[in-house]
Amino acid sequence: MSNPIKAIVITKDENYAAALSEVQQGDLPDQNVQLDVLYSTLNYKDGLAITGKGPVVRSFPMVPGIDLVGTVSGTSTDEFSVGDNVILNGFGVGEKHWGGLAQKASLNSDWLIPLPAALSPKQAMQIGTAGYTAMLSVIALEKQGITPSDGEILVTGANGGVGSFAIYLLNQLGYNVTAATGRMEQSDYLKELGASQIISRDELSIPGKPLQKERFAGAIDSVGSHTLANICASLKYGGVVTACGLAQGMDLPASVAPFILRGVSLIGIDSVMRPKKDRIEAWDRLASLVKADYLDKISTEITLEQVIENAEQLMDGKIRGRVVVNCQS
Ligand code: NDP
Numbered sequence: 001m002s003n004p005i006k007a008i009v010i011t012k013d014e015n016y017a018a019a020l021s022e023v024q025q026g027d028l029p030d031q032n033v034q035l036d037v038l039y040s041t042l043n044y045k046d047g048l049a050i051t052g053k054g055p056v057v058r059s060f061p062m063v064p065g066i067d068l069v070g071t072v073s074g075t076s077t078d079e080f081s082v083g084d085n086v087i088l089n090g091f092g093v094g095e096k097h098w099g100g101l102a103q104k105a106s107l108n109s110d111w112l113i114p115l116p117a118a119l120s121p122k123q124a125m126q127i128g129t130a131g132y133t134a135m136l137s138v139i140a141l142e143k144q145g146i147t148p149s150d151g152e153i154l155v156t157g158a159n160g161g162v163g164s165f166a167i168y169l170l171n172q173l174g175y176n177v178t179a180a181t182g183r184m185e186q187s188d189y190l191k192e193l194g195a196s197q198i199i200s201r202d203e204l205s206i207p208g209k210p211l212q213k214e215r216f217a218g219a220i221d222s223v224g225s226h227t228l229a230n231i232c233a234s235l236k237y238g239g240v241v242t243a244c245g246l247a248q249g250m251d252l253p254a255s256v257a258p259f260i261l262r263g264v265s266l267i268g269i270d271s272v273m274r275p276k277k278d279r280i281e282a283w284d285r286l287a288s289l290v291k292a293d294y295l296d297k298i299s300t301e302i303t304l305e306q307v308i309e310n311a312e313q314l315m316d317g318k319i320r321g322r323v324v325v326n327c328q329s
Contacts, residue, residue, distance in 0.1 A: 002026075007102030008050065008307050012060045016052035018308055023063075028106040029098050032077050035070035035086065035107065039125035040100030042307065042314055042323040043067065043161070049094060050311035058096040066090055067128045068100025068327075069121040077109045085115035087283060089129050090272035101307055103327055113279050116287035125324045126295040127286055130161030131169075133271040135282040135289075137162070137220045137242040138169050140267045144240040148174040150217035154231060156180045156201065157222040157247050158190050161322065164298065166220040167193045172289045178216070180204055180227070204230045205248055210255035214239075214262070225249030228266075233257070235264040244269035298322055303329045 004022040011017050028034070048054030049064040057064070072084045080086060091111040093099045098106070115124055141153070153170055157163035158179035170177045171194020179195035180203070181187075187198045204227040212234040219231045222245030231241050232254050243266060258264045299322040302310055313319050 005103040006304050007063045007098075008065070008304065010049060010052075010057055010060065010062045010064060012057075018050045018052070018064070018311075020304055020308065023102065025104060028104060031097075031106040031108050032075060033072055033080055033086075033107050033109050033112060034074040035068075035105045036073050037068050037070040037100055037102055037105050037327040038085075038121040040065040040068045040325045040327055041125045041128040042302075042310055042319075042325065043129050044314065045129075046094060046101070047311045047314040050308060051315050053315055056095055058092075062094070063098040063100075063102050063105075064094045065100030065102070065325075066094040067125060068093075068105060069115060069124040070100075070105060073104070075109070079109045080112065080114075085121055086112040087115050087124050088112055089132050089279070090274070092272070101304065101325060101327070103304075110276070113276060113283060116283050118287040119283075122301070122324060122326075123290070123292065123295050124283075126299040126322055127165070127290060128161070128322060128324075129271055130322065131165040131286055131290065132279070132282055133244055133269060134162050134165035134169055134220070135286050136271060136274065136278065137166055137244060137269050138173070139278075139282060139285065140242045140269060141218045141220070141240055144218075144265055144267065146218040146240050148176065151236065152176050152178050152197070152216050154178045154180060154216045154219040154221075155195070156204065156219070156227055156231070157245065158195065158198075159183050159186050159320070160222060160247065162222045162244060163220070164190075164193055164321075166222075167195050168294060169286075169289055170194065170220075201227065207253065208233055210257040211261065221245070223248045225251050226253060228252055229254035232259070232264055232266060235262065237262045238264065240265045240267060242267045242269050244271070299324050301326055
């Protein structure tokens, strides 16, 4: 019989609990690709799942971890071979299918994409869903025809995972980036990432006029609510904003005026169920744009033993940057 593996397991009997446990390999889900998980990460969603602070987990017991990179150890499909390195982001993994915070995983081949040759496994998880979602947002602006010569691009939630990657990627591509943040004391860090202007998020988070001074050619928003409404109202004629998040709120108290009078566009970004070809495009772009020194600066590495403590710190807002979990150490 094969040895048991280490995994974070969330249970819900009388109480909700997460613990580092031993799992029999025969208890892994019955899917068509088996993997040795090299690295996973701690996203906000994983923090919610592990601490039980949000209704993320939809069946129990659950192994959390919405992101992973691993090496194929067995497969019944032609799409991948033993020894291939693959990436998984989303698809309900870590929510309704067992996820990445374990030494091994068993996953559906439809959810997996090849690790780009230019990225190491660790780098892929330093990027994780945050970087991948930022890349999808940048690609959406490009596909709408927004170029660096069009003018300022606003990024909200600037110190967050998605926001900080968006600033970095836009700057790498030559855009003039304005960062909106609630942490003005982090201005130097945001400038190091590539922001040219920093504004207080307070300017955007309160109710505003339906049409405001035309300022931004484009925007990447992870905040929603009044912030997104104010962005729509201050885009230039033909401007584009992408919306991926709800850090301020799920509401959108906006008017149609910017859409019908200035022809602006609001593009929704979902990373979880994104088709495979878009994922491959985004990861290939990330591999060509992101530099190793940047990834090392924004991330720390932990082991599976340290996951629960780090998830609690994440939920208490005590962690800045990306947390990468080495699942084999
Ligand atoms: P983080 O928690 O890392 O960052 C969110 C940032 O938003 C914070 O750092 C803060 O930035 C800002 N913020 C927090 N609260 C408020 C508030 N009340 N008003 C305005 N700004 C606020 O999250 P992520 O970057 O990982 O994710 C951002 C959002 O995107 C989340 O809502 C997440 O659920 C969503 N998301 C969606 C995905 C998708 O597929 N659609 C994928 C990934 C994430 P600062 O301190 O600089 O102000």
